[in-house]
Amino acid sequence: MVLTTPLIAYLAARGPTDVVCTPAASALLSNNPYVRETIVYDKRAADRGVGGFMRLASTLRARHYDAAYHAQGSSRSSALSTAARIRDRVGFATSAGRLLYTTRIAPIDNMHHAARLLSLGTRDPLAAMPREQLRPRLYPGESERAAVDALLGAARGDRLVALAPGSVWATKRWPYYAELSALLRDDARIVIVGGEGDRELATAIVAATNGRAIDATGKLSLLASAELIGRCALLVTNDSAPDHLASAMNTPTVAVFGPTVPEFGFGPLAERAAVAGHLGLACRPCDRHGPQKCPLGHWRCMREITAAHVADLSRTILSS
Numbered sequence: 001m002v003l004t005t006p007l008i009a010y011l012a013a014r015g016p017t018d019v020v021c022t023p024a025a026s027a028l029l030s031n032n033p034y035v036r037e038t039i040v041y042d043k044r045a046a047d048r049g050v051g052g053f054m055r056l057a058s059t060l061r062a063r064h065y066d067a068a069y070h071a072q073g074s075s076r077s078s079a080l081s082t083a084a085r086i087r088d089r090v091g092f093a094t095s096a097g098r099l100l101y102t103t104r105i106a107p108i109d110n111m112h113h114a115a116r117l118l119s120l121g122t123r124d125p126l127a128a129m130p131r132e133q134l135r136p137r138l139y140p141g142e143s144e145r146a147a148v149d150a151l152l153g154a155a156r157g158d159r160l161v162a163l164a165p166g167s168v169w170a171t172k173r174w175p176y177y178a179e180l181s182a183l184l185r186d187d188a189r190i191v192i193v194g195g196e197g198d199r200e201l202a203t204a205i206v207a208a209t210n211g212r213a214i215d216a217t218g219k220l221s222l223l224a225s226a227e228l229i230g231r232c233a234l235l236v237t238n239d240s241a242p243d244h245l246a247s248a249m250n251t252p253t254v255a256v257f258g259p260t261v262p263e264f265g266f267g268p269l270a271e272r273a274a275v276a277g278h279l280g281l282a283c284r285p286c287d288r289h290g291p292q293k294c295p296l297g298h299w300r301c302m303r304e305i306t307a308a309h310v311a312d313l314s315r316t317i318l319s320s
Contacts, residue, residue: 007118018035031141053079068088069090112134114269144226147227161190166238176306193220238255239258253272255267258277258278
C-alpha cells in the first residue's frame with residue numbers, strides 16, 4: 001500500500017480516486033489528500049464469502065467507476081471489478097488476475113516497484129518519471145503525533161536514529177543491530193521500531209546501549225511508526241516495511257540487503273540513502289523475497305556485512 005501512493009496521487013490528478021483495500025491497509029491511507037474514499041474489504045471477517053463479495057461488487061457497480069487499477073493483482077480483485085461492471089480494468093500482464101483485465105501492462109524487472117505501480121496509471125512502463133514523483137507519501141495525523149510524543153517523553157528533543165531489526169523472512173534479518181547500536185549510541189538516541197515479534201531483538205539493542213535505547217516495538221500503529229521514523233535523523237533497516245515508511249517520510253536511510261538486492265524494486269527512495277550489501281558473492285541474490293534458511297547454509301550475505309561498515313555509512317549520512 002505504501003508504494004501504491006504515487007499511483008494514487010497520479011490518478012487523483014485526473015479525477016476522484018477511491019481505494020478498495022483491507023482494514024490494515026486502509027489505516028495507512030488516513031489523511032491522504034489524494035484519496036476521496038477508502039472502501040474497506042474485510043474479506044476474512046465482515047465481508048468473507050460469496051455474500052460479502054457480492055455486496056461489495058453491488059456497491060461498486062452503483063458508483064459507475066470509469067476504470068479500476070489493480071495494484072495488488074489477485075484473482076479476487078479482478079473478479080470483483082468485473083462483477084462491478086467496471087469496463088476498463090488495468091493490471092500487470094503477470095498478475096494472477098490478468099485474464100479479466102482489459103489492459104495488461106508488462107512490468108519491468110529492473111525498476112523500482114513504485115515506478116512499476118505508477119506505470120499502471122501512465123499505461124507505459126517506460127514513461128519517464130522524476131524521482132520525486134516516485135517517492136511514496138504518508139500523512140500521520142494528530143493521533144499518531146500524540147502517540148509518538150507519549151512514547152518519546154523527555155527524549156522528544158533528542159537527535160534520534162531508528163533501527164528496524166526485524167523481517168518476516170529470517171535470512172533478511174541482519175544479525176548485528178545490537179553491535180551497531182553500541183557504535184552509534186554516542187551519536188544519537190537509539191529508537192527501535194517494529195512489531196511485537198521483534199521484542200527479543202529490541203531487548204538486545206537496549207542492553208547494548210546501557211538501557212538508553214527506546215523500544216517502540218509493538219507499541220505503535222504503522223502510521224504512527226511512520227511519524228516516529230519521520231522524526232529521526234536516520235533509519236537503519238533490513239529490506240522490509242520500515243524502509244518504505246522511511247521513503248514516505250523522506251527520512252535518510254541505510255538499508256541492509258542480504259539475499260535480495262535493490263534491483264528487485266524495493267530499495268530506499270529517500271533523498272539521502274545508502275545500501276549495504278555483499279557484492280562479492282556469486283550466490284546472491286538467491287530469492288525474490290528471502291528464504292527462511294540460507295540455501296547453501298553459510299548466510300555470508302548477511303554475516304559478512306560488519307557493524308563497523310554500517311556504522312560508517314550511517315555516520316556519513318548523519319554528517320551530510
